[in-house]
Amino acid sequence: MLRIQNVTKAFGALMAVHGVSLEIGDTGVTGLVGPNGSGKSTLFHLITGFYRLDQGDIFFGPHSIGRLPPHEISRLGLIRSFQHTRPLPFMTVIDNLIAAAPGQTGELIWPLFLKPARVRREENNLHEKARGILRLLDLLPLADELAGRLSYGQQKLMELGRILMAGPRMILLDEPTAGINPTLIRRLVEVLHRLCEQGIQIFLIEHNMPLVAKLCQHVFVMDSGELIFSGTPKQAREEPRVIEAYLGRENHAA
Amino acid sequence: MDYLLHVMILALIYSVFAMSLNLELGYAGLYNFGHVAFFGIGAYVSALLSHAGVPVSAAMICALAAAGITGALLAVPALRVSGDYFGIATLVFAEMFRLVCLNERWLTKGPMGLPGIPRPAWIAPGVEGMPAYLLFAFLAAVGTFVFIRRLTGSPFGRALKVIREDEHMAQAFGKNILLFKVKAIVAGSVLAGWAGTLWAHYISYISPADFTLTETILVLLCVVLGGRGTNWGPVVGAIAVVFFGEAVRFLPIPPALTRYVAPLQGIIYGGILVVIMMKMPNGMIPEHRRKNT
Numbered sequence: 001m002l003r004i005q006n007v008t009k010a011f012g013a014l015m016a017v018h019g020v021s022l023e024i025g026d027t028g029v030t031g032l033v034g035p036n037g038s039g040k041s042t043l044f045h046l047i048t049g050f051y052r053l054d055q056g057d058i059f060f061g062p063h064s065i066g067r068l069p070p071h072e073i074s075r076l077g078l079i080r081s082f083q084h085t086r087p088l089p090f091m092t093v094i095d096n097l098i099a100a101a102p103g104q105t106g107e108l109i110w111p112l113f114l115k116p117a118r119v120r121r122e123e124n125n126l127h128e129k130a131r132g133i134l135r136l137l138d139l140l141p142l143a144d145e146l147a148g149r150l151s152y153g154q155q156k157l158m159e160l161g162r163i164l165m166a167g168p169r170m171i172l173l174d175e176p177t178a179g180i181n182p183t184l185i186r187r188l189v190e191v192l193h194r195l196c197e198q199g200i201q202i203f204l205i206e207h208n209m210p211l212v213a214k215l216c217q218h219v220f221v222m223d224s225g226e227l228i229f230s231g232t233p234k235q236a237r238e239e240p241r242v243i244e245a246y247l248g249r250e251n252h253a254a
Numbered sequence: 255m256d257y258l259l260h261v262m263i264l265a266l267i268y269s270v271f272a273m274s275l276n277l278e279l280g281y282a283g284l285y286n287f288g289h290v291a292f293f294g295i296g297a298y299v300s301a302l303l304s305h306a307g308v309p310v311s312a313a314m315i316c317a318l319a320a321a322g323i324t325g326a327l328l329a330v331p332a333l334r335v336s337g338d339y340f341g342i343a344t345l346v347f348a349e350m351f352r353l354v355c356l357n358e359r360w361l362t363k364g365p366m367g368l369p370g371i372p373r374p375a376w377i378a379p380g381v382e383g384m385p386a387y388l389l390f391a392f393l394a395a396v397g398t399f400v401f402i403r404r405l406t407g408s409p410f411g412r413a414l415k416v417i418r419e420d421e422h423m424a425q426a427f428g429k430n431i432l433l434f435k436v437k438a439i440v441a442g443s444v445l446a447g448w449a450g451t452l453w454a455h456y457i458s459y460i461s462p463a464d465f466t467l468t469e470t471i472l473v474l475l476c477v478v479l480g481g482r483g484t485n486w487g488p489v490v491g492a493i494a495v496v497f498f499g500e501a502v503r504f505l506p507i508p509p510a511l512t513r514y515v516a517p518l519q520g521i522i523y524g525g526i527l528v529v530i531m532m533k534m535p536n537g538m539i540p541e542h543r544r545k546n547t
């Protein structure tokens with residue numbers, strides 16, 4: 001579904017991502033791990049068009065997306081989250097979700113005045129859809145609360161809701177469980193499993209290794225901008241290069 | 255009485271002008287420091303066409319179109335730069351417009367300006383026509399208000415706010431931010447042109463000196479003072495700015511200080527505005543009523 005071919009990105013002399021190639025099929029949940037600064041987030045930015053590729057190409061289904069702007073990639077159904085939560089604090093939770101829906105007729109000026117009934121109908125449908133997603137996330141009681149008043153963990157869940165609103169075929173999550181409490185993590189994991197059952201592919205950056213082992217069928221490991229491993233989480237734990245790059249270095253630090 | 259009518263007409267025209275800027279500044283977060291140029295384009299196109307014998311209503315429609323097209327032509331290159339640089343690009347554009355009006359004498363008569371701009375046929379010229387023009391300006395302002403409320407209260411307005419708050423987030427959810435901004439600027443420019451044409455046909459004389467940075471600052475003040483990102487804010491702001499601006503003329507200034515009348519009025523006017531802004535930093539009609547921390 002997602003195929004990355006020999007992708008390279010440098011910032012000045014720093015090789016942030018160097019010659020990375022990988023392919024994700026319909027495996028369900030795929031993990032991307034690696035020490036800090038190994039290029040994981042940069043790779044996400046490259047996939048979603050926020051950074052421009054220096055070399056290589058990226059394919060999403062049949063489409064080459066390596067040179068597309070972010071909004072066009074998003075419309076193909078490849079939706080991402082950001083490492084830090086980005087709520088629209090002054091909008092209500094439900095409006096945060098509704099605003100994320102793609103292809104709204106009411107976002108065009110002429111139909112607002114020429115087809116008001118259609119705009120209203122769409123708006124009602126989006127409202128219903130958003131309520132359904134909030135129910136799934138257990139956030140329905142907070143629907144009319146301002147997003148800025150939610151806890152960090154709730155905001156993370158809300159962001160997942162926003163992604164679902166966009167009708168994703170594949171979701172890129174940058175550290176979805178960082179900084180949220182165990183109860184909400186369980187809730188999140190539950191939701192991710194549910195999405196997989198619906199056939200939505202998930203690609204996530206995660207530092208919580210036990211969680212990666214539990215959640216992911218497949219894992220990629222990056223170090224210093226290069227892909228050093230591809231396999232199951234179990235194999236990753238036994239792979240010497242991974243231990244050296246990731247776990248090994250952590251042991252030294254400890 | 256005529257004076258009161260005059261002040262009310264001015265306040266209404268400034269409301270339209272402020273509402274048009276608010277669409278860009280308040281909703282889309284675009285600091286357009288050259289907004290007066292579109293006001294000027296509306297005024298000049300409308301005046302020149304009516305001088306050429308085009309009926310006033312048709313001249314006005316052409317003026318709106320001209321302002322909108324110019325808005326698009328400016329927006330597409332100016333939006334390639336972001337933030338502060340967009341502000342500078344628009345500022346420069348307004349200055350270019352003013353210099354063209356000043357120097358292309360064959361067209362605009364340069365600093366002499368264009369006198370004798372006719373009013374719409376159903377409104378009498380001069381003082382007799384003022385009540386009718388007030389009605390006209392009132393209807394124009396109401397129409398603008400309804401139009402903008404529809405725009406901003408819609409998914410379009412919501413998307414503008416998303417873009418204003420977080421461009422990357424908007425892009426991640428498939429919003430073409432350049433297109434939205436261009437649309438906001440075109441709509442804002444058309445409405446600024448609308449204000450300009452209302453003004454030209456009312457005041458009946460325009461010259462390049464009417465379209466300086468001062469005008470942009472004044473209308474910016476209306477928006478910020480009234481409350482950006484709200485529908486009523488720019489209206490209330492424009493009324494307040496025009497009202498206080500006129501009210502200081504009636505201050506009882508002692509005869510001993512007659513020499514300093516103008517500076518004193520300016521100081522007091524400025525003082526009032528500063529106090530309002532200190533007391534109401536988010537404008538007289540704040541966008542977010544509830545505290546959010």
